Amino acid sequence: MGRIVLQAFITLDGVVQGGGGPEEDPSxxxxxGGWALDWDAxxxxxxxxxxVLDWESRTEALLLGRTTYDIWARSWGVWDEDAPGLEGELTRRYNRVPKxxxxxxxxxxxxxxxxLLGPDVADEVARLRDEIDGEIRIWGxxxxxxxxxxxxxxDEYRLMVYPLVLGTGKKLFPDGFPxxxxTLESTRPLASGVLVNVYRRG
Incomplete structure (x- = not known):
């Protein structure tokens, strides 16, 4: 049986929109746009x-909404698998796992x-979790x-919390979220000032 793990770059005020670049999600x-990329640089x-490499080495499948899929298909889906470092490693991984x-x-x-998953998303995802052995990763x-x-x-929320307050943008946990x-499983400060918090279902 697999585990569904959400990973997100998130600000102190809960924004997850457009961290990877100016054109990622300008809606x-x-x-x-690009706030996480700029901070890391x-x-x-x-x-x-x-x-990140350790986390992604456990990814056995990706679970994506349409907007995130489009963003990833235009990047990881076309980037060079032989690129050095993290880019090549992740490109190879994401190309090979089912999405x-x-x-x-x-x-x-x-x-x-x-x-494509069918219209009954919850049932389809529950079936995937039963069939896939390993982590089923959600980004965005x-x-x-x-x-x-x-x-x-x-099953798990893996949040990379950036010490930024943006005051606007799509939030991971907006009003009305279920x-x-x-339970806080672990917390780890990174050299960049980002705090990695891992939460599991209580």
């Missing part, structure tokens, strides 16, 4: 890469090993996260 005229000496996508509008997926996909949380299907009772 709602979000003005701070200024504060990270590269020593934190081993943590399960939730969408009401998309009918075809171009990125290799990508599969705030609407999907809310749906799965309502069905009590998220009630959750979590």
């Amino acid at each position: 709602g005229d979000f003005p701070y 200024e504060h990270d000496d590269g020593s934190d890469d081993s943590l 399960y996508v939730v969408s009401r509008t998309v009918t075809e997926l171009g990125w290799q090993n990508s599969f 996909s705030t609407e999907l996260v809310r749906t799965l949380a309502a069905a009590d299907l998220i 009630h959750q009772r979590l």
